Amino acid sequence: MICLVLTGGTIEENVSLYERNKPYVDIVELRLDLLHESSRSRASIFPSLVDVPVILTVRRQIDGGVYEGSERSRLALIESSLDGDFAYVDLEDDIKRSAPEHKAREKHIRIIRSKHDFQGMPSDLYHRIAKISAKGEIPKLAVTPRSILDLITLFRVRTELKDVQEKIILGMGDYGLPSRILYKRLGSLWTYCADNPVAPGQISPQQMKELYRADRVNERTQIFGVIGNPVLHSFSPRIQNPGFHGINFNAIYLPFLVDSVRSFFILAEMLKISGFSVTVPHKQQVLPYLGKITREVKQIGSCNTVVRAKNLWMGINTDYYGFIEPLVTEIDNKNIQSALVIGAGGAARSVVWALRNHGCKVTIINRTIEKAQQLAEETMSSYDSLEHASSYSSVDLIIQTTSVGMIPDRDSDPIPDFTFNRNQIVYEMVYRPKYTKMLQRALESGCRLLFGIDMLVRQGKHQFEAFTGYHYPKRLEHSLQLEED
Numbered sequence: 112m113i114c115l116v117l118t119g120g121t122i123e124e125n126v127s128l129y130e131r132n133k134p135y136v137d138i139v140e141l142r143l144d145l146l147h148e149s150s151r152s153r154a155s156i157f158p159s160l161v162d163v164p165v166i167l168t169v170r171r172q173i174d175g176g177v178y179e180g181s182e183r184s185r186l187a188l189i190e191s192s193l194d195g196d197f198a199y200v201d202l203e204d205d206i207k208r209s210a211p212e213h214k215a216r217e218k219h220i221r222i223i224r225s226k227h228d229f230q231g232m233p234s235d236l237y238h239r240i241a242k243i244s245a246k247g248e249i250p251k252l253a254v255t256p257r258s259i260l261d262l263i264t265l266f267r268v269r270t271e272l273k274d275v276q277e278k279i280i281l282g283m284g285d286y287g288l289p290s291r292i293l294y295k296r297l298g299s300l301w302t303y304c305a306d307n308p309v310a311p312g313q314i315s316p317q318q319m320k321e322l323y324r325a326d327r328v329n330e331r332t333q334i335f336g337v338i339g340n341p342v343l344h345s346f347s348p349r350i351q352n353p354g355f356h357g358i359n360f361n362a363i364y365l366p367f368l369v370d371s372v373r374s375f376f377i378l379a380e381m382l383k384i385s386g387f388s389v390t391v392p393h394k395q396q397v398l399p400y401l402g403k404i405t406r407e408v409k410q411i412g413s414c415n416t417v418v419r420a421k422n423l424w425m426g427i428n429t430d431y432y433g434f435i436e437p438l439v440t441e442i443d444n445k446n447i448q449s450a451l452v453i454g455a456g457g458a459a460r461s462v463v464w465a466l467r468n469h470g471c472k473v474t475i476i477n478r479t480i481e482k483a484q485q486l487a488e489e490t491m492s493s494y495d496s497l498e499h500a501s502s503y504s505s506v507d508l509i510i511q512t513t514s515v516g517m518i519p520d521r522d523s524d525p526i527p528d529f530t531f532n533r534n535q536i537v538y539e540m541v542y543r544p545k546y547t548k549m550l551q552r553a554l555e556s557g558c559r560l561l562f563g564i565d566m567l568v569r570q571g572k573h574q575f576e577a578f579t580g581y582h583y584p585k586r587l588e589h590s591l592q593l594e595e596d
């Protein structure tokens with residue numbers, strides 16, 4: 112089930128919050144601590160205003176809530192609110208033999224016994240859950256994994272406590288996000304979502320239901336993801352998940368914040384992950400774990416896609432194909448014979464190797480000339496410093512691979528003195544904004560433009576094929592756009 116945490120200040124606001132999110136949620140949590148004081152006394156009417164089960168919660172500040180009154184008044188508020196037809200009441204782990212407990216039992220309102228840890232993971236995680244469950248209450252544990260190893264401990268709840276049928280487990284914060292999305296794999300009754308997140312790592316119910324389809328995950332669902340650091344703003348889930356749905360492929364794709372690649376491979380075995388995308392800074396670090404790699408991965412020394420192939424992990428580089436695809440015909444027709452590559456970092460490596468493998472002449476220019484020299488020697492290309500860009504104004508193709516011009520640096524241009532001409536193709540790898548300063552100049556000169564976002568989508572489509580064995584559904588391609596910045 113997907114649970115909406117109601118964050119409105121009044122009963123009416125919360126009813127409309129529920130109405131707005133109705134298609135996505137199965138249960139709601141009314142947080143009395145977030146209600147204005149004047150609305151709190153009316154809480155008992157709330158369950159009669161909505162048609163889903165309601166959890167009653169009054170969170171203390173030490174548990175991440177905002178209730179300011181005394182503990183005595185908080186318990187009195189819970190008790191009086193229980194006159195309403197609530198399905199559950201959330202009481203903290205350390206509340207013992209209280210009046211709300213008695214009233215809840217009398218009224219057959221189920222007690223959720225909650226424990227929050229905003230600092231880390233309690234060492235007695237499994238024991239705590241088992242103990243609460245033995246009393247006939249529903250254990251709720253919200254903890255804060257701080258590494259992939261912590262996330263592994265959290266996911267082990269599934270096997271360690273498989274006999275505890277009713278439990279609510281979630282990992283807060285960025286490392287915890289996979290546990291929120293894969294709540295069913297944890298054996299958690301539900302996952303918490305909010306329109307305006309009130310706990311670290313919460314996402315909207317619409318995303319949970321429509322993008323991830325988290326409530327449809329079953330034993331046969333294949334898990335895919337993207338690993339990186341940072342990674343939570345990755346566009347890839349918005350490419351892969353709709354693609355899976357589009358071809359009725361039972362799979363889910365989610366972001367994993369990864370501190371240690373080594374730990375992630377352990378998690379990947381544990382969750383039987385079928386494949387994953389790799390982004391900065393792990394594209395080199397995954398290499399030692401791969402049993403098979405393609406020629407491009409070997410050449411470039413970087414892998415952005417890992418798939419499970421029988422008993423080993425196979426690494427491919429779809430950045431390479433996503434980049435070269437729109438150029439292949441032009442290179443074969445000899446319309447493109449020479450290229451100027453700006454930058455000599457990781458992205459430039461794929462670009463230069465792809466161009467060289469297709470027989471294009473390449474000059475690499477970079478701020479740090481030594482790095483340009485190194486890549487040039489490896490790939491049999493030429494090199495120069497960034498300041499000499501204007502000497503290469505007759506090339507057929509210009510490719511920008513640095514982060515210069517990317518939001519928030521949108522007024523920067525890596526080659527301000529370079530004069531474009533209308534016969535050139537200008538390929539920008541920055542995708543935020545779509546039109547960088549350099550691209551705007553190229554556009555004014557009549558050049559043909561190739562955009563970073565299209566390359567991102569192309570490499571994602573190749574990943575989709577590697578993951579599923581199917582082409583990306585054509586009818587969905589038009590929707591793969593970033594919102595304008």
Ligand code: ATR
Nearest residue numbers: 454455456457458459477478479482512513514515
């Ligand atoms: P990526 O994987 O995105 O290519 P990277 O490997 O860190 O990232 O490479 C960054 C590239 O952008 C490098 O070519 C870098 O130049 P240096 O080798 O001189 O560091 C280039 N770059 C980053 N910031 C830059 C700036 N402000 N001006 C010019 N080049 C810059």
